Amino acid sequence: MSELDEILARYTHPETGSIHGASFVAVDAQGNDLYRGAFGRTKVDPANPESKPLSLNTVTWIASQSKLTTSVAVMQAVEQGLVGLDDDVRKIVPALRDIQVLTGFDDDKNQPILEDLTGPLTLRQLISHTSGFAYDARHPLLIKYSKWAGRTAHMFDGSIAGQTHPLVFQPGTSWIYGPGLDWAGHVVEKLTGDTFDAFQQKNIWEPLGATKTTFFPTKRGITAGDLHELALRTPGKGTKQGLTAGASPWPMDCQDSLGGAGLYSTASDYIRLLKALVGGGSPILSAASLDEMFRPQVSAASDADMRTFINSTGPKNSKAWLWTDDDTKHWNDYMKVRSCLCGLVNSEDVVGKNDARRRSKGTVNWDGLPNLLWFVDRESGVAATFFTQIMPMDDAEARKLCTELEEALYRLVEKRA
Structure with a gap:
């Protein structure tokens, strides 16, 4: 098994792991796959007759990962x-x-x-x-x-x-x-x-060849049984992973196409979007629009308010994907980030444990409420997304898993280089 396979398998093991299912996909700026993997199952209870092996085509509520697609549509x-x-x-x-x-x-x-x-x-x-x-x-x-x-x-x-x-x-x-x-x-x-759903289908998902991303899954014949089930972290209860099945806070039958949190997608579909962005924007955006979307946008005072807000929601908020082994500090103690038109942009390189290489200065990232994450590192030519369905947000096990995956990914990138 590759190092990335081993990490995902370890965290999703039904007996000793801590997550019922997780996917990780990464590509380079030339459109080549760096990694594709999905481990675990679609349902929290492995004995659930509807539980299937998780795949990169499992439909998932992506919550605020919808925001990136909305920024693209606006541009x-x-x-x-x-x-x-x-x-x-x-x-x-x-x-x-x-x-x-x-x-x-x-x-x-x-x-x-x-x-x-x-x-x-x-x-x-x-x-x-x-x-x-x-x-x-x-x-x-x-x-x-x-x-x-x-x-x-x-x-x-x-x-x-x-x-x-x-x-x-x-x-x-x-x-x-x-x-x-x-x-x-x-x-x-x-x-x-x-509808905003129709606009996105015509201008984003169809040009990218993505077929399962929509604000209205039931209209596509997708049922609750098809979804990656939401898990609640309840230590000492539920499965051996400390998880119990929970109801998603987002309805499958929505009234409106809400670009802030309403999309259902798959890891396979979403990486098509990130592949276009890390590759320069084509076929969905011009290079000039991509540059505008990714550059810092707001005043220093507004950026300060952004950092205060994110720090107030937890000591290691997932929106920065920058955790370290020191639990006593906020992520803001390690580096500065600024707000752009689709998330946060790093103001300096990120260094991991033992000076391990991580994301470069200028990397843009954001997340989704059930602990999904994405980043686009144009400097290194790397983009990746992590899919899971665990609440509450900023789950410690999901954070640790993402950190291990990121460091292993960049080791792979250096090896290939």
């Missing part, structure tokens, strides 16, 4: 002359025309304190998390506002209504994780008159 719309990155999208989407900023709450009057926008709301802001849109279930003011307004729609209900609420700061003045990418996809819908 395509810009290339097609439909819109500019700095156009005010309130002129395109009626639902955003009267949007306001929630600055506080008057408890005496039980009223939200709202103010009008002082500038435009742009596509660039929507896809770089600087628009002021925050996830409603994670922001104290929005939780309070939703209760006051009697909102029943929410961030996980699969509708654009679930992402319809006030901003939490004036666009362009800070950084916060939220549904900006959902609205960016909605902008593309309004510009084209088609």
